[in-house]
Amino acid sequence: MSHDPAEAKPDHEQDRKFLLRAVELSRSRMEAGLGGPFGAVLVRDGEIIAEGWNEVTSSLDPTAHAEVTAIRRACQAVGDFLLKGATLYSSCEPCPMCLAATYWARVDRLVYANTRRQAASIGFDDEFLYEEIPRDPASRSLPTRHVPLPEAEHVFDLWAAKADKIAY
Amino acid sequence: MSHDPAEAKPDHEQDRKFLLRAVELSRSRMEAGLGGPFGAVLVRDGEIIAEGWNEVTSSLDPTAHAEVTAIRRACQAVGDFLLKGATLYSSCEPCPMCLAATYWARVDRLVYANTRRQAASIGFDDEFLYEEIPRDPASRSLPTRHVPLPEAEHVFDLWAAKADKIAY
Numbered sequence: 001m002s003h004d005p006a007e008a009k010p011d012h013e014q015d016r017k018f019l020l021r022a023v024e025l026s027r028s029r030m031e032a033g034l035g036g037p038f039g040a041v042l043v044r045d046g047e048i049i050a051e052g053w054n055e056v057t058s059s060l061d062p063t064a065h066a067e068v069t070a071i072r073r074a075c076q077a078v079g080d081f082l083l084k085g086a087t088l089y090s091s092c093e094p095c096p097m098c099l100a101a102t103y104w105a106r107v108d109r110l111v112y113a114n115t116r117r118q119a120a121s122i123g124f125d126d127e128f129l130y131e132e133i134p135r136d137p138a139s140r141s142l143p144t145r146h147v148p149l150p151e152a153e154h155v156f157d158l159w160a161a162k163a164d165k166i167a168y
Numbered sequence: 169m170s171h172d173p174a175e176a177k178p179d180h181e182q183d184r185k186f187l188l189r190a191v192e193l194s195r196s197r198m199e200a201g202l203g204g205p206f207g208a209v210l211v212r213d214g215e216i217i218a219e220g221w222n223e224v225t226s227s228l229d230p231t232a233h234a235e236v237t238a239i240r241r242a243c244q245a246v247g248d249f250l251l252k253g254a255t256l257y258s259s260c261e262p263c264p265m266c267l268a269a270t271y272w273a274r275v276d277r278l279v280y281a282n283t284r285r286q287a288a289s290i291g292f293d294d295e296f297l298y299e300e301i302p303r304d305p306a307s308r309s310l311p312t313r314h315v316p317l318p319e320a321e322h323v324f325d326l327w328a329a330k331a332d333k334i335a336y
Contacts, residue, residue, distance in 0.1 A: 015313065015315060016315065019315055019317060019320075020317070020319060023317060023319045023320045023323060026320070026323045027322075027323045027326065030323065030326070030327060030330070031326075033332070035334075035336075036327065036336070037323045037324055037326065037327040056249050056272075056336050057249055057334040057336055060243045060244060060247060060248060060249045061240050061243055061244075061249060062239060062243060062249050062250070062251075062269060062272040062273040062274075062336070063231065063236050063239060063240060063269045063272070063273075068231050071230060071231060072229050072231060075228045075229055075230060076228060076229075079228060080228060081224050081225055081228045081229060081230050082230070083230075091320050091323065092320070092324075093305070093314070095268060095272075096264050096265070096267075096268040096301050097264070097265050097266075097268035097269050097272065098265075099264075099301055099310075100263060100264040100265035100268070100297050100301065101230065101231045101265050102310065103293065103297055103300065103310060104224075104230040104231070104263075104265065104293070105230040105231075106230075107310070108311070109310070109311045109312070109313075110305075110310055110311070110312045110313070111312070111313045111314075111315060112312075112313075112314060112315070113314075113315055113316060113317040113319075113320035113321075114316075114317075114320045114321060114324060115314070118321065118324055119324075121324075122324050122327050122328045123328075123335060125271065125272070129268050129271055130301070130302070132271065133264050133267055133268065133298070133301055133302070134298070134301070134302040137261070137278075142267075142270065142271060142275070142277070142278055143276070143277045143278070144277070144278045144279070144280075145183065145277075145278070145279045145280075146261070146279075146280060146281075146283070147183060147184065147187055147279060147280070147281055148281060148282075149187060149188070149191060149281040149282075151188060151191045151281075152187075152191045152194070152259050152260070152281035152282045153281075153282060153286065154195075155191060155194045155195045155198065155205045155259065156205055156260075156282060156286055156287075156289075156290050158195065158198070158199075158205065159198060159204065159205040159290050160290045160291075162198070164201070166203075166225040167291060168203075168204070168224050168225055168230070
């Protein structure tokens with residue numbers, strides 16, 4: 001897949017244009033009753049490859065945040081599980097789920113408007129999750145049990161030895 | 169939706185049974201070429217409500233980790249965007265994306281076998297992401313730009329004032 005490496009360099013006029021599109025999505029989809037006030041746009045080579053908005057409550061999917069939805073759609077649109085060369089524009093700082101998804105998709109650059117603190121001020125857990133995730137599993141609010149199993153370790157050994165694996 | 173609150177209390181025999189099922193999925197789906205060596209099972213009231221496995225490379229979806237896939241399927245199965253009362257069994261410690269998804273779904277409890285360090289040893293970024301996510305956005309490896317916009321703040325105000333919103 002070809003893409004212009006210059007895409008990853010900041011272009012402030014372009015940033016503003018695509019970020020305002022993400023904000024427009026955050027407003028219109030929220031007003032349509034689809035979910036929370038969040039929108040996202042993925043751009044490569046100066047073109048939008050996918051748009052997303054929060055669909056948690058309308059699609060009954062707690063993972064259907066704007067950024068995750070945009071990433072899924074972009075991957076389907078370009079026929080790849082990686083989005084190298086793309087910039088993610090989000091109306092709000094991504095939560096840890098969406099930020100990790102951005103890394104897994106190998107997006108080149110992130111631009112956002114509202115912050116996790118502003119999200120917290122209207123009732124969302126983004127900031128709380130940024131505090132929870134770095135904690136040791138035993139000290140998180142989510143009760144967690146680690147049960148080492150030789151069977152599970154063996155599957156990792158099989159992966160390490162697998163000749164035809166597709167890495168990601 | 170009714171569920172037994174006792175579900176959230178550890179039952180070591182039950183934990184072992186469902187964790188071994190998650191491991192079995194991690195092996196069989198990897199061997200079928202569907203993705204990485206990861207499986208997950210969601211259980212409520214002693215019954216499996218959904219199973220998931222890594223489908224990143226086969227479904228062209230970088231968010232299709234075992235836990236996220238299990239959460240999505242469980243929500244569709246029970247008709248709710250929350251999974252209160254459920255326990256997530258994963259063949260490996262969830263990455264930050266999957267861990268945050270577990271919180272967003274309000275799962276009660278997490279049980280896992282392999283660790284993020286073992287995942288790192290076979291080439292996965294889970295441990296790296298646990299280091300990246302707590303960092304200040306400006307010091308992450310992902311180039312990030314924060315552009316405050318009054319338009320974006322206004323959408324949050326609209327959400328705060330929205331009378332018919334569905335919180336999550």
